[in-house]
Amino acid sequence: MTPSLIDFIAGWELFRDPILCGLFAGAALGMLGVFIVLRRMVFISAALSQAAGLGVALSFYAQIHLGLAGFLVDPRVGALVLTFLGASMLRLEPRGRLTREGMLGLAYLVASAGTLMVGTRISQEAHDIQAILFGTGVLVRPSDTTWVLVSAVLVFGMVIWWRRGLVFASFDPDGARVRGLPTTLLSLAILGAIALMVSIATRALGALPVFAFSILPAIAAIALAPSPTVALILAACFGALGGVGGYMLAFFGQFPVGASQTLVCAILAGAAWGIRTLISPKSSRLAVPRA
Amino acid sequence: MITRTNPLTHPSAVLSTESLSVGYGGVPVLPPLNFSVNPGELWVLAGRNGSGKSTLLRTILGLLPAVSGTLSRPPATSIAYLPQVQSLDPIVPMRVWDIVAEGVESGWSFLKPRITADQKQRIAEALVRTQIEALAKRSFAELSEGQKQRVLLARAIAASPQLLLLDEPTSAMDLKAEEEAIARIDELRRELGTAVILVSHHLPAAIKAADHILFVDAEHQGVAAGGVQEVLADPIFHRQFAGLTGDLCVDMLKDGHRHDA
Numbered sequence: 001m002t003p004s005l006i007d008f009i010a011g012w013e014l015f016r017d018p019i020l021c022g023l024f025a026g027a028a029l030g031m032l033g034v035f036i037v038l039r040r041m042v043f044i045s046a047a048l049s050q051a052a053g054l055g056v057a058l059s060f061y062a063q064i065h066l067g068l069a070g071f072l073v074d075p076r077v078g079a080l081v082l083t084f085l086g087a088s089m090l091r092l093e094p095r096g097r098l099t100r101e102g103m104l105g106l107a108y109l110v111a112s113a114g115t116l117m118v119g120t121r122i123s124q125e126a127h128d129i130q131a132i133l134f135g136t137g138v139l140v141r142p143s144d145t146t147w148v149l150v151s152a153v154l155v156f157g158m159v160i161w162w163r164r165g166l167v168f169a170s171f172d173p174d175g176a177r178v179r180g181l182p183t184t185l186l187s188l189a190i191l192g193a194i195a196l197m198v199s200i201a202t203r204a205l206g207a208l209p210v211f212a213f214s215i216l217p218a219i220a221a222i223a224l225a226p227s228p229t230v231a232l233i234l235a236a237c238f239g240a241l242g243g244v245g246g247y248m249l250a251f252f253g254q255f256p257v258g259a260s261q262t263l264v265c266a267i268l269a270g271a272a273w274g275i276r277t278l279i280s281p282k283s284s285r286l287a288v289p290r291a
Numbered sequence: 292m293i294t295r296t297n298p299l300t301h302p303s304a305v306l307s308t309e310s311l312s313v314g315y316g317g318v319p320v321l322p323p324l325n326f327s328v329n330p331g332e333l334w335v336l337a338g339r340n341g342s343g344k345s346t347l348l349r350t351i352l353g354l355l356p357a358v359s360g361t362l363s364r365p366p367a368t369s370i371a372y373l374p375q376v377q378s379l380d381p382i383v384p385m386r387v388w389d390i391v392a393e394g395v396e397s398g399w400s401f402l403k404p405r406i407t408a409d410q411k412q413r414i415a416e417a418l419v420r421t422q423i424e425a426l427a428k429r430s431f432a433e434l435s436e437g438q439k440q441r442v443l444l445a446r447a448i449a450a451s452p453q454l455l456l457l458d459e460p461t462s463a464m465d466l467k468a469e470e471e472a473i474a475r476i477d478e479l480r481r482e483l484g485t486a487v488i489l490v491s492h493h494l495p496a497a498i499k500a501a502d503h504i505l506f507v508d509a510e511h512q513g514v515a516a517g518g519v520q521e522v523l524a525d526p527i528f529h530r531q532f533a534g535l536t537g538d539l540c541v542d543m544l545k546d547g548h549r550h551d552a
Contacts, residue, residue: 038383165401168393171383178352178372179450180398225384226430 008251015251018140018205021148022243022261025201026213028152030239031159032197033218034231035170035190043104044090044191045214048083048198049207050111055082056203057118064122076147076203083199086111087191144204151200155193159232166190167228208258209246213239216265220272238268304329305368305454305486306351310360313343313350319358320346320509326516328486328503330453333477335501336490337528343509344490348458351488364454369397371452375459376439381432387442388427391417394449417449420479437468441475448479455480456488461496470496498523 008015029045036044059078062068071077086107090100159166169176169186177183194214201210217238218231225231246261253260304327312319321343328334338344349355351362352372364370371394394417395410406414418424421441426434431442440460447455457476461469473489477500480487488505491497498504504522506515515522522528 038380161404162401164393164396164406165399167389168396168401171380171385172374172378172393174352174354174378175372175374175393175446176396177354178370178456179393179396181396181401182399222382222384226428227384227386227389231384 002254003252008248015247017142017145018257019244019247021140021145021201021204022209022247022257023240024145024148024152024243025197025205025210026217026239026241026243026261026265027236028155028197028239029201029210029213030217030221030235030237030242031232032155032190032194033214033216033239034221034228034235035166036194036214037218037222039170041090041100041104042215043101043108044087044194045198046207046211047090047104047108047111048086048195049202049210050108050115051082051086052079052199052202053115053207054111054118055079055199057115057122058082060122061118076200079199079203080196082111083195083202084192087195090191140204144200147200148204151196155197156236158189158193162186162189163229163232171228205261206258209243209261212258212262212265213242216262216269217242220265220269223269223272223276238265238272242268305364306488307363308360309363311350311362312358312360313346313355314358315346315355317358321507322512322514323360324505324514324516326505328454328488330486331480331484332503333480333487333489333501334503334505335494335497336488336505336507337494337497338507338509341509343507345458347505347507348456348488348490352456368454369450369452370454370456371447371450373440373443373447373455373457373460375462376436376443378458379431379439379443383432385431386427387423387429387431387434387445388414388418390431390442391427391445391449394446397450413449413451417445420448421445421475437464437472440464440472444475444479448483451483452485454486454488456490458490460489461491461493466496469493473497473500476500504528 033045036042055078056075057078059073059075062073062078090103090107165176165181165186166189168179169181169183170190173183173187176186198210198214201213217235220238221231221234225234242261242265246264247257249255249264250257250260255263307327308324310323310325312321312323314320324347336344336348346355350357352370391414392406392410395406395413415424418427421444423438423441423445426438426442431439434442444457444460447457460476461472464472473496476487476489479485489497489501498519501519503517504515504519506513506522506525506528508514515525515528
């Protein structure tokens with residue numbers, strides 16, 4: 001039997017955390033996605049979410065086989081450490097014939113293979129790793145919501161405050177360096193924010209929706225926005241809509257949560273580009289009002 | 292190898308080099324350079340493709356470390372850089388105003404939550420000076436090449452620079468547009484007293500406005516820096532630009548260049 005709205009309201013206590021998680025993670029990752037998409041690093045969140053999965057697997061391995069306990073082997077900490085490690089490696093400039101895409105692919109594959117290999121040694125916890133890789137929107141815990149909320153607030157604060165510098169340094173790095181902007185710090189700040197949000201959100205929601213939140217809302221926003229500021233705001237709104245709308249779709253349609261959130265984000269991106277094409281078919285973005 | 296440069300350093304120079312060697316990975320691509328650029332001067336950085344122009348430009352801009360020698364500027368010298376239009380990503384949703392507003396940023400200024408009234412005034416003046424105020428709300432990606440170039444020039448002007456470096460600003464323009472663009476740059480440096488280094492491999496229009504030439508030739512390891520007449524008379528310069536500027540050079544040498552006369 002298909003669930004009704006009354007069922008949804010009656011079960012709000014159960015759904016509150018995953019919905020809030022989707023809302024905050026979608027908004028924060030959506031905003032960061034503008035930098036990811038425009039810097040042509042769309043696979044960075046995929047690679048980092050796999051790194052987060054490896055971090056979780058290693059944490060479980062340390063707990064089970066090495067008998068370690070405490071904060072340092074908490075799966076969330078493991079995800080954070082491996083994600084930041086991956087982000088710091090991806091920050092390196094491409095060298096010789098190793099392109100940035102090649103570096104991203106290498107990081108993704110090493111992390112994926114590592115997760116699977118470590119996973120075979122911790123079979124009793126394998127369901128956690130599976131959940132991280134494929135999404136567990138219905139099983140979000142209050143502590144995960146708190147972590148996502150705190151991380152999202154940090155990311156929003158940083159992006160809003162440093163917005164002008166981040167935009168300048170991201171899209172014309174040479175021009176920004178000539179003007180004395182701290183481009184290395186700004187680049188690290190964006191990568192750090194992506195690493196933080198991806199690792200925390202992956203632990204809570206799974207890799208698939210995290211990848212979707214960090215790409216698709218930004219694609220929709222870039223299609224419609226006349227300026228970087230508007231693109232950041234729109235991307236945050238689309239991400240939040242994807243997080244909440246996807247959960248509702250999953251509930252009423254009885255679909256997997258991560259896949260539903262991805263689908264809603266994809267629909268938003270498709271709709272935005274459809275509108276864009278209708279209004280200005282020859283251009284890649286919406287026409288801006290003429291002065 | 293030919294190396295003729297002007298080592299005289301003016302006390303008010305906005306840029307001075309002393310045995311400056313530029314290159315990659317510690318390997319110089321050009322002989323050492325000695326020159327100084329003073330306020331209000333217009334230098335043309337000339338050379339053929341692959342001659343080392345971009346390497347020298349990136350070193351002057353601080354984007355590449357010097358191999359050896361010194362490159363000095365007075366403290367707090369405001370520098371602006373006008374990149375090639377093609378170097379800016381067309382998919383970035385930027386309005387003209389957004390791009391010109393980047394010109395007023397420097398150092399950690401982005402930490403201030405809002406652009407100040409003074410900065411807004413500088414942006415407005417730059418838009419007016421480059422005659423693009425009507426384009427302020429337009430998308431940068433939708434402009435013509437000439438309009439984009441003016442937007443980037445406006446961004447540079449908004450920085451109130453003492454030293455302005457332009458990387459082949461007329462490369463995508465036809466002859467008439469190129470002459471107009473060079474004339475605009477010439478007018479601005481005269482009005483504002485800004486020192487200008489203009490990179491170009493299409494020389495005729497640039498040389499007409501310039502008072503100095505910085506000529507580089509990595510292939511033959513030649514560099515020459517100095518007044519227009521002096522560099523135009525250089526044999527290696529003639530050899531490299533034969534057919535391109537030959538008639539112009541002959542005319543200028545015969546009549547005397549307007550700045551050197």
